[in-house]
Each structure stands twice: as structure tokens, then as C-alpha cells.
Amino acid sequence: MTDLFRLTDVEKSYTRGKEKISIFDKLTMRIEEGDFVAIMGPSGSGKTTLLNLLGGTDKANKGEIEFDGKRIDNLSEGQLTAWRAANVGFIFQFYNLMPILTAAQNVELPLLLTKLSPKKRRDNVATALKIVGLEDRAKHRPREMSGGQQQRIAIARAIVSDPKLLLCDEPTGDLDRTTADEILGTLQVLNRDLGKTIIMVTHDAQAAKYAKRTLHLDKGHFVESELAA
């Protein structure tokens, strides 16, 4: 298997006032293409920060981040934006759907960043909705749907432009057990059948079981034995 991500000596720190808060100090790790990784760890350990670095929504202070053999740590803001649009699907804890758009319009959003024709866009939206099993909800607005359904719409939005990578920050944090299991099952299918590489941050050990492996993060450090896996 080839590496999708290769992080070498990544440093990330924030400055708050005069104080410098170091989150990652020489973080080195690999994630293979087709992997489904759960990342767990206490609050403040740097999980979201890591997702931001992997998803190109934040920049490392030092070190190299390679995606699919190409460095992304030295891309400009605009290049990163385009890179995200092409390669990453994001799934959020609170779904982050646009309340005034219908399910189909929400799913279509990432396609507006492509050169696809309106007809092709509609086809792709229909396919994505079908994958998450909500083709009959295309015209519904988020508030007319349950949390689980909204998260499915959000998943459809994340996969509609067919990115290699899905980044999920607590995707089931706002859902009950049964619904959470359904969502996690869907993610598993996306990983297994569509080959999506999934990196999922979660506080929930049950949820982590759906992943192929779980990494534990504590104060910016992974348990070394797990990284080797």
C-alpha cells in the first residue's frame, strides 16, 4: 500500500499573547491510502489541530506534509483552497449544512468549484444521495430532517466530488448510539467499497471500533507503538 500522508518533523504551535503553546513538536507519521484511522485523545490534545493540518485548513510552523507524494505544506492559501476542494471531503460534528439550501443544493456546493456542467452536477448529486440512502430527501431542507439524516447529507456533500480523503471531526458526537452506528457503518462502506481514506477524530471508543486502527493522542504525541502499525 502507498502512503497517502507522510508527515515529517511537523511542528505546530500557537502564540497566545506572549505565551507560545506548542501542540506538536517533531510529529512524524504516515497514513496509508485506503486506511480508516480513528484518532482519540483527551480534550486539548491536538486532535482538531491535526485534522486542520492534514486538511490544509491550517499551516504547520515547520516540517513537511506530503499528500499522495506531493508536498502541501508549502502551498499558498489559494493553492491550498483548491487542493482541499479537489482532494478532501470534510464531515463535521454539527453537519454544517446551509439551512436555507435543500439537501440536493447542499450536496451540490463542492461541485460549484468544478467545471462540471449543471446536468453532470445533478447526476453526481443524485449518485451521492443514493450512496447515503437519502435520494428521496433531495428537496428537503436541513431542519426538516433528523440529525442522522443531516449527517448523511453532509457525508453526501463530502463525497460528491469524489475526493480520496475524508476528514471527520467527531462525526457522531451529536447523535444517539443507534444513529451513530448507522453513520459509522456508512463510513465503513465508503472506506471498504469506495476506497476512501478516512481519518476520524472521536471521543467515543465504540465509534473507534469501526476504524481499521485507532491512534491515541496525548499532549501532541501519539503512542509510538501504534504509529508503527
Added chain:
Amino acid sequence: MASLLNQIGAVTALNVRSIPQRAWMSIASIVAVALTIAVLLFFLALAQGLTRTVEGSGSDDVAMVIRSGSNAELNSVVSRDQLTILSSGPGVMQRASRPLASGELLVIVDGLKRSTNTKANMPFRGIGAEGLALRRGVTITQGRMFSPGSNEIVVGAGLIREFAGFGFGETVRIRGSDWKIVGVFEAPGTVFESELWADVAVTQSLFNRPNAYQTMRVQLASPEAVAPFKTWADADPRLQGLEILSERAYYARQASQSNQFIVIAWVLGILMAIGALAGAVNTMYSSVATRSAEIATLRIIGFSGWAAFFGTMVEALALSMMGGILGILIAFVAFNGRTTSTLGSGFTQLVFKFDLSPPIVITAIVMAMVIGFVGGFFPGIRAARQRPQLELAAQ
């Protein structure tokens, strides 16, 4: 590029469709822009109407004689002898072998203004026998012209509209004498419609100003005849101290007083625009703030900062344009074409119509767009700078 347009379109649609979530704020900022525009238009239309009326009053081929340095008829003096000499000048037209010239005396009389029910000054003009013939735009629409040597007056239609007690057939008492109103004249779009006219000789005697003339009008053969007439008069030592210019030039000079309304228009307009701008900026900052999670989400998905900027800009422009259009509608309904009167030159009331000409309306639209542009610019930058980070999208 196509993608950027798509993005901008999508973000703009999101912005605009979320306006109802900020309905009251948005309405308030629309109303603020509308009021600003309406006030600006009020004074600009006032100035325009005033300018058009004053400038429209003069003819090219009528020479106007006043005392040099007097900027109003009231403080001008032309003697009877000068009048006689001028009547025989080169290019002066004749009618029934009498020169088409009119020595005139303007006095100020009181009238009751209908709109405010207060006293205001009216111009009472004594004109020569040819005074009517010299003013081609003027027609008697009711009754007849006053007869020379009598206490009769004819009244401008505008003055009748604005002042009480000057109806056709009425007798009015002015400065201790009774005057009978024997006719009404119309002179659309000129200052004359705001005047009362009587025989100049009777005016001189009843107002106790024997032999006093202030101005003289002379009908010349053509506009080109004004210059030679002036050259001829300037060369005559008996006519020293007089200024000769075309009637149109004279009124164009008078029209400069409407500049004061233009100044008021812009001072008030800009002050109010600053207020409206503050409202617009506030509304747009609040728009950006309430949508910050939405903007962060779009940025994470891959929408550019430009799209966020333009979305905010277009929302601001849409609001200010709605305000601008509302303001223009208010202006058209409330006062365009309405007659009003204001203190004209010579401290008398001048009746004219508000005039919303296309350039003025365009000015208003530009003003509304400037408010929208500035109002959207800084909030737009804030939207564009919204960091595309996951924790921000979670709020």
C-alpha cells in the same frame, strides 16, 4: 474563472436568501438609505427646478438694461431719459411704429401664502405698454390685459396657486389702493408666473415712486443684435453706468442662487449618507458574524475568500440599491413635478416645480451604490479573512 463566478453566485445567493434572518436590520438599513436618497433628491430637484425656471425666463433676443453692479432689479435704477435714448437704439424692433421696449418697476408687496398661512413677499411689476409683447412665453388665459392708466392688474397662475386672495375678478387692497384683477396669465416654467403685473405709470404713482424705473427690456431683431446694441450704448456718455446683457444671460446669473440648495443637498445628503453607511456597515458586520460558521464551512469545502468577499459586497449593494430605488420612488411620488415656492432673488417668492431630471436620478443611484460599496467593503474583507478552520466551523 467560471468556478469563481459559480462560487460568487452561490455565496451571494446564500447571503441574499439569508437576509430574512436579519430582516429588521436589513429593513432599517434600506430605510436609512431611502431617506438619505429622498432628502438628497429633494434638494437637488428643488435646485434643478429653480434653476430651470429662472434660466428659462429669459429670451436671447431681448436686451435687459440694469444699473451696473446691481445684481437684482430692486437696487437697479434706469432714468426716464435713458429709457427714451435706449428705445431708439440700433436693432430695436418696432410695433405700430412704437419701439418694442418696456421700462419696468418692481415693488414688493405682501401676500398670504396658502401652504404656511403666513405673509410672504410677492413681486409686483409695473410694465410698459409693450411688456407683454416682449415676453413671448406669456399668454393671458383668463380675462384680459390691464388697460393702461387704470388700477388693474393681471396675475400669474403660479402666484394664484401659492397665494390666497388673488382670484380672477377679485379686488385687492395693496398699499392703500384698490386694484382689480382683470386677467390671469400663464408663463410656464418662468419666474413671471409668480408675479403681479400692472401698468408701470400707475405703479409709479400709487407706490409713490414717480418716474422711477429699475430695468428696461428691449426687443431686438435677433440674438446677434445684443452685442452691437451694447457697443452702441457703451459709447454714449448719457448711458454710462448701465449694464446691457441678454435677458437670458441676466436670468442665468440670477439662477446661481440655486447653488445654495445644491450645497444644502450635498451637505445634508452626505451627513445622512454617513448615518446610512454606519447602518449598512453594522448590518453587514452582523451578517458576516451570524454567518461565520457558514463562511468557515464554505472556506473549508474550498470556496475562496473572494467568494466570501463578493457575497457580502453583493448583499450590501442589493440592500443599498433597494434603499436607493425606494428613495427615488418616494421622491417621484412625494414631490416630483409638485409646485413649490421659495424665496427667489429680490426677496420675493418664486413659484416653480421640483424637477427630478435623469442626471439627478443617476446621481442618487450612484450615491446609493457608494453607500452599498463602502458598507460592504470592510465587512466583506472580514468575511474573506474568516479562517477556514474546523473549530470555527463548529460554532
